[in-house]
Amino acid sequence: MYSAKEAVSANNISEQFISQMTIRYLTSRKLVFPTKSILDEERRINSWLGIGACGSITYGRARIGKTVCMNYVAESIRNQYGSREMVIIWNVTDHPETERNFYASILMAMGYECPRYSTALILKERVLNELILRAHETPFKKAVMFIDEAWKLREKDFYWLMDLYNNLSGKDIQLSVFMYGTRELKDLKHSFKLQGKDQIVGRFMINESQFFGIQDPKELQFCMASVDKLHVCMTDYEILSDGLVDFYFPYADGKTFFDISNDFWEAFQSVRIQKRIAAEDIPMKYFIDSLVICLNMHGKLGNSPIAFPTRKELESCVALSGYGESDDEYTK
Incomplete structure (x- = not known):
């Protein structure tokens, strides 16, 4: 040296x-400095993943290290299960609320280009097939999706996400969706509860944690x-x-x-x-x-x-x- x-x-x-x-x-x-908050989050996510939880939300102020934490935990899961492909990191941006955009965004998060003239149905099949292949990278048949800036997801996005979950569940594939964002993500959960959107909350938002800095x-x-x-x-x-x-x-x-x-x-x-x-x-x-x-x-x-x-x-x-x-x- x-x-x-x-x-x-x-x-x-x-x-x-x-x-x-x-x-x-x-x-x-x-x-990455693995602070107490990061290590606590790693333990929580591993516990939820171990019991087959559908997902969780983690919220906190901007600039406290949520994205770094998310990447750290994602890498931990890849190492634990011996598969890089089973973990997808999706950084949500502002987007028109269409089914095609939803599936195209996930495909791009997986590292694929999205054919310009592909229909929503074709993109959905590609996403499903890719998730199935990735889940079979391990004997546990699990696919894990980390979503950053998840508060930018809209109601329809969650229903399309639920449809993915149901399709995969029918093939004995466990999809776990762990969402990260600012306080707006917590507010989104509260809004869904007030509107009676129990399917969304019950499926993806029951488990929650607040992330802190030092x-x-x-x-x-x-x-x-x-x-x-x-x-x-x-x-x-x-x-x-x-x-x-x-x-x-x-x-x-x-x-x-x-x-x-x-x-x-x-x-x-x-x-x-x-x-x-x-x-x-x-x-x-x-x-x-x-x-x-x-x-x-x-x-x-x-x-x-x-x-x-x-x-x-x-x-x-x-x-x-x-x-x-x-x-x-x-x-x-």
């Missing part, structure tokens, strides 16, 4: 390039301990031997990110009080963004390099991250 110094010499690259690639990795979906100092300590294990990287995220502290703060005198966990927590609490933020948990996005700002500004290549961050610098980085600038931070 190269050190950063060796990589610069051997590959004709600069330390600035290594820093930029490292920051790119830190802000990519490849990096909830207490211990969780932040865990994240910071994980940061201490990270290394800088270069092209294609090739890992180098230098840790983040070694590279960005060479005069840290043995200090680690874990050592400043409490300062980081207090920095968030201070900004929270200043901005009068009601929500107590810290969205993962602002944790990552604050860390990246700190590395960029106060690391050895930054405009304001220091030996190692203190509470003062951390609070400034939290404020610069945009924490508290979104309206949904003012509701729990």
